[in-house]
Amino acid sequence: MHHYYFYVSPEKINDNSATLTHDDFRHCIQVLRxxxxxEVSLVDGNGNIVHSIIQELTKTSCNxxxxxxxxxxxxxxxxxxxxxxxxxxxxxxxxxxxxxxxGVSGIVPLQTKHSIKQSINAERAHKIAVESIKQxxxxxxxxxEKPQSLSKWFNGIPPNTVKIICDQESNNxxxxxxxxxxPIKSIAVLVGPEGGLHDDEIKLALExxxxxxxxxxxxxxxxxxxxxxxxxxxxxxx
Numbered sequence: 001m002h003h004y005y006f007y008v009s010p011e012k013i014n015d016n017s018a019t020l021t022h023d024d025f026r027h028c029i030q031v032l033r034x035x036x037x038x039e040v041s042l043v044d045g046n047g048n049i050v051h052s053i054i055q056e057l058t059k060t061s062c063n064x065x066x067x068x069x070x071x072x073x074x075x076x077x078x079x080x081x082x083x084x085x086x087x088x089x090x091x092x093x094x095x096x097x098x099x100x101x102x103g104v105s106g107i108v109p110l111q112t113k114h115s116i117k118q119s120i121n122a123e124r125a126h127k128i129a130v131e132s133i134k135q136x137x138x139x140x141x142x143x144x145e146k147p148q149s150l151s152k153w154f155n156g157i158p159p160n161t162v163k164i165i166c167d168q169e170s171n172n173x174x175x176x177x178x179x180x181x182x183p184i185k186s187i188a189v190l191v192g193p194e195g196g197l198h199d200d201e202i203k204l205a206l207e208x209x210x211x212x213x214x215x216x217x218x219x220x221x222x223x224x225x226x227x228x229x230x231x232x233x234x235x236x237x238x
Contacts, residue, residue, distance in 0.1 A: 004032070005049070007130045008042045013066075018042055018050055021061045023127065029062060040064060045133060045141030047072045072139050078237040079105040079186040080230060081161070082142075083153050085112035085193025086120060087222045093128050095223040096144070100129045101136035102230045105186075109147040114195035119147050150201055154208040157188050163210040165190040165202070166225050170212035177211060178236045187233055191225050 006024040013019075020028060020042070028034045036057060042050040042064065048071055052064035082104045086092065092109075099107060107129075111118045125144050133141055145153075157163065162184050164177065178184060190197075190210055197205070206212075215228050 003041065005041050005043045005134045007134060008044055008050070010044045010046055010048075013042070013044055013048075013050060016066055017055070018052055018064045018066060019061050020064060025061055029057065034062075039067070043133065043139050045130070045139070047074065047139050049139065074103075074140055075138065076103045076105075076234060076238055078184050078233070080233055081106040081108065081157070081186065081188045082191070082226060082230070083108040083110050083150075083188060084191045084222060084226060085110050085197065086115040086117055086147060087193050088116050089121075091221065091223045092120065093124070095226050096125055096128045097132045098223070098227050099230060100132035100142055101138060102227070102234065103138050103140070104142045104230060105140070106143045106145065108145045108153050110153060110190075111147050111149055112193055112201055113198040115193045122146070150204055154204070157208075158186055161186040161188050163188045163190070163205075163208070164213045164229075165197075165205050165210040166192070166215055166229055167202075167212035168214060168216070168219060170214040172211060172213050174213050174215060174232050175236060177213060178233070184237055187237070189226075189229050189233070191222055191229065193222055 006020055006028055008018050008020055034040060034054060036054050039053050042052060050066055051068045052066045054062050055065045056063040082099055086109045109120050129141055133139055190205055215232060220228060
């Protein structure tokens with residue numbers, strides 16, 4: 001039987017209690033009909049699972065007394081940072097859901113020349129990521145950055161990060177790049193939007209140290225390329 005988890009942001013958890021609000025509060029009380037005295041399990045997006053009991057209800061929240069806590073270690077030993085050219089809303093939401101379930105640590109929407117739009121709904125993106133960690137059992141929320149230019153993202157990538165760009169024309173294979181040598185602490189993955197990256201943007205990425213990698217012989221949609229890239233990385237470094 002599926003055990004349901006409710007999301008509580010870290011600032012709403014203290015030493016002895018946690019406060020459930022917003023969508024998870026409504027689902028807990030109005031949909032699942034939980035009441036005072038019922039036990040509930042909470043996650044905070046930082047790997048913590050809090051087992052608690054509902055102590056008090058209001059119209060907009062419920063206060064839970066903490067019974068026990070447990071900390072889950074990250075399943076992936078390598079941080080995966082995903083940068084992608086912004087795509088259509090439905091594909092974007094699917095991509096965020098899947099990337100979160102696969103364990104990425106960071107999601108960076110990029111404003112590229114072929115991007116369908118230059119912004120995203122940050123609140124909606126966060127909500128989808130929360131739903132994904134509860135469904136998948138990956139208890140770590142990725143950090144979803146504000147939309148930004150390629151150059152800004154490149155300048156902010158941590159030192160010693162392996163940087164790859166998905167390129168169907170490349171002869172480089174991911175296994176050849178990642179296997180052997182010291183353990184890899186972080187990988188930045190760049191995926192273009194529908195229509196791909198402009199030649200100038202590819203040149204900028206190469207100058208920033210990104211290595212072209214051929215993940216698949218076929219032309220994949222952005223959201224599928226993301227899944228293919230992350231899945232391949234996980235199989236090699238984990």
